[in-house]
Amino acid sequence: MRNGDAKPKKFKSVKRQEQISTISGYVTLVIMSIIWLYPILWIILSAFRTEKNDQGQLIGIVVSNYFPRAIGFDNFVNLFNNTLFPRWFMNTLFVSVISFVISTTLTLSVAYVMSKLKFKARKSFLNIALILGMFPGFMSIIAIYYILKAMNLTQTLFALILAYSAGAGLGFYVAKGFFDLIPNSLIESARLDGATNFQIFKKIIIPLSKPIIIYTALLSFTGPWMDFIFARVILGETNPELHTVAVGLYSMLYGSQSTVDPNRFTMFAAGSVIVAIPIVALFLSMQKYYVEGVTAGAVKG
């Protein structure tokens, strides 16, 4: 529609203008893509670089030449043999699987209740959730730490799972927006047929909610792979066996002063590649749902 209004007289010059703007568009996109891919490629290249110094040892620090002069799998071998990386990976997987099940359940049940069921405390619950959401998340991290400590849970992965997923009920807004769009007539007719609220939820709502379930699950699953503040405070920096990948990889670069080793950058890069591959694959395959969720959440405000 938008391109159909070129006037015949000006046809040639308009066409040329169009061409110029298309070409400059491509140039902009190519330059931007290079800038956006530059750090990503850098990490991948660093993971495989095996340049050696005069003594024949691996140079693990940040080097100034972008393209490696020697490549190989040494960094990966080192990562698996000389660090606790496999352990960190399993820790993170464990935490993220359990907390994604808990968070998704909590988020969706709150969202459904807030969207489709009418009861007395509904309005006040919405207001309280709005206010609680305004406090900076980790302001209370110290308090959470002490609460977990009082429950004798700190220094366990279970504590981290609780910290990630217990408050998930508050993040119901996007999902509520989704449920709001399911027509009420559908629910009312089911109720006329004698269905209970539980049956309606199980047989009507859940099957219709695949996109939002996937969106919520995706975010809560990837959360533990990306966060390192909670993991660092709750599990402590002194127990390498309890690190998640984020804490472990961060400590490779900027650990406490006594353990910092500048020669670990390429190993860090290797770890990054291993962590990033499954997460990126997951994201790209669920891209459609992610985009839907983001757009819905943003526009609803």
Next chain:
Amino acid sequence: MNDRNALKQGVIQKIFSSILKSIKSIGYGIYRSLVRFVLGVKKRFVRFGKRFMDASAVTKVSHFVMGFGQLARKQFVKGFIYLFIQLGFFFILFTSPTVNGTPIGLDALRNFITLGTVEGDVFTPTDNSMLMMLFGVVTLGLIGMFIAGYLSNINSSYHNDLLIRDGKKVLSFKEDLAELLDSRFHMTMLTPAILGIVVFTILPTVFMILIAFTNFDAQHPAGQVLFDWVGFENFKNVFSGQGEVSVRFIPVLSWTLVWAFFATFSNYIAGILLALLINKKTIKLKKLWRTVFILTIAIPQFLSLLAVRSILSEYGPVNNLLMTVGLIDNPISFLGTATNPMTARASVLFINLWVGIPYTMLMTSGILMNIPTDLYEAAQIDGATKRQAFISITIPYIVFVTTPYLITSFVGNITSFNIIFLLTGGGPAVGGGYKAGSTDLLVTWLYKLTIDENEYNMGSVIGIFTFLITATGTLLSYRKSKAYKEEEAFQ
């Protein structure tokens, strides 16, 4: 010239009056809800008394022995649950069992006021003021929950009274359970979520707010030195302009606002432009371009940001490139160790574009596809050129739809932690105030104060202040989006 000045003043006045208005309306709202609360409490007491007079004998006993009414009507499971709640609550309240050496119950309430009295010596451990405060809050919470349970016990027994009066049968345990899946389904669904929220969000938040009113800091580590209530002392310290925290407060606050402003608008405008570019009819391979940018969202931020940090480091490839090209002679430090704080600030803002543009692009792409085509058809019939249609349809539409997002992302940028923490760690350091560097935001400063420096009370004051800023922003966006919802057209 004069006109322009007058205009400027007019705008400033408008902004001020709108801020005043919103403060007024918030104040009025608080006043109104307080009045409503007092009236509500009064009404409840009156209703409670009336109900007691009206209730049957067993329900009257239920006012003192929980579950009696239910047990008398053979609702054994329910009755015993209520009885158990009462016994358990009184047991905790009066025997004050200790957890980690600190009591819960009536003793905890006393401790909550004193925050511990035993200074401790070689033989006796010091009272843990921190746990005492925590358990004080927990006990208050338990009392609240008990009251709720108590009222529900009377409610349910009185409900039975009414059923019997009408000649109906009381519900069996099975029927009660069935209710939980139907007319009380919201309770079933909300209970686990609320439990989690109370323990892991509300309790910690209340607790941290309370800490702002104590002298819990590096000189008073919990369990070693007692700390105490100090009233508004910490707030005075932060706003007085004296002391290490106070000196850095205004600079950090203003940088936070500057950062949030530039970060929001640069991402917003650049992201929209990128989306427009990718959605242009003549651009091919749309999916490929989009995927390139989505990659940055998919990769965990701590990885990509640490990679960027290493690229920009003194020995990294960017400095190398600049030197080879001949733009600079010596490597520059862009981030945490930059000689000029402005370099570091500009760098983080620039890198924030790298992080943020893809989000706006994704969102705007979705919106662009949803612009109703009849708008363009109508414009075309009216003889509008493409450019005119773009300026008076596409742009207003996008701005209209994304305004709520703009405000939420401003609020989000105020509390954006990862970018600053992972890139500069708050640096470059500022002389005289080691606790906040020149790129530190309120939230990263809050993190440093609590986690690194153990100045919990100061951190808490900063946290409350951040809350006030984000709360104002969120309320504004809430009002805005509501106003928009009621609006039919976007012109």
